[in-house]
Amino acid sequence: MDIIDAIIMRKSIRDFKADPVPKQILKEILDTATRAPSAENSQPWEFTIIAGEVLNTIRQANIEKLNSGAPSHPDLQTKGLPPESIYRRRQIEIAKQIFKLMDISREDKEKRDLWMRRGFRYFNAPAAIVVYVDRSLSYPRTLFDIGAVTQNICLAALHYGLGTCIANQGIAFPEVLYEFAGISESKRIMISIPIGYPNWDFPANKVVSTREPIEDISTWIGFE
Numbered sequence: 001m002d003i004i005d006a007i008i009m010r011k012s013i014r015d016f017k018a019d020p021v022p023k024q025i026l027k028e029i030l031d032t033a034t035r036a037p038s039a040e041n042s043q044p045w046e047f048t049i050i051a052g053e054v055l056n057t058i059r060q061a062n063i064e065k066l067n068s069g070a071p072s073h074p075d076l077q078t079k080g081l082p083p084e085s086i087y088r089r090r091q092i093e094i095a096k097q098i099f100k101l102m103d104i105s106r107e108d109k110e111k112r113d114l115w116m117r118r119g120f121r122y123f124n125a126p127a128a129i130v131v132y133v134d135r136s137l138s139y140p141r142t143l144f145d146i147g148a149v150t151q152n153i154c155l156a157a158l159h160y161g162l163g164t165c166i167a168n169q170g171i172a173f174p175e176v177l178y179e180f181a182g183i184s185e186s187k188r189i190m191i192s193i194p195i196g197y198p199n200w201d202f203p204a205n206k207v208v209s210t211r212e213p214i215e216d217i218s219t220w221i222g223f224e
């Protein structure tokens, strides 16, 4: 696949077919994706790739955490977007697009809650890649490198007909991943990437997120 096509075609997939993803394909994706650049070639990324019954156990444990009212506390701490900001408006816009396709009204708390829970279940993906770094590495330092390898994973997945969704929700309760995926507490869990063959009949998978025109977000200097 042409690189430009891949970048344009990549999108967040939020429902998958049940078909398992062969281990060899996941291995090839990671082999390719780890060609990503990293500061001083430090390659801070490490991965745990989860499928099968273990992934089902983790899905269930995340939902039990939610049901218990436990606040999510990902290692990747992000503050909410500033209210009334353009960033918050973009967040609302994508949510509106998805809820429209999924026929979820503003008032329908039950459907909204069910929707929110999908992310904690890795969107029913047959596999999930959890990306982490050693806690000895400074936090901001690794963010760029992890972003690069994460995007590479999502792009390489397309070559095999696979879809992905980069997801904070899947790492909201790190203790679940320590316990059931055996990830060491000495690791900072950065992101999860549910991966599988997209269910194209699922309405939310048809969403095309918008982007700002480049003229509005760029300044050009020294050109004719």
Ligand SMILES: Cc1cc2nc3c(=O)[nH]c(=O)nc-3n(C[C@H](O)[C@H](O)[C@H](O)COP(=O)(O)O)c2cc1C
Binding pocket: 010, 011, 012, 013, 014, 094, 119, 165, 166, 167, 168, 169, 170, 191, 209
């Ligand atoms: C760091 C990061 C965390 C994200 N976490 C979630 C998540 O927890 N749940 C979710 O549904 N989408 C999540 N997304 C996907 C974004 O919502 C999505 O990338 C954005 O709306 C643009 O849509 P697109 O990926 O289809 O282009 C995340 C994306 C990034 C980069």
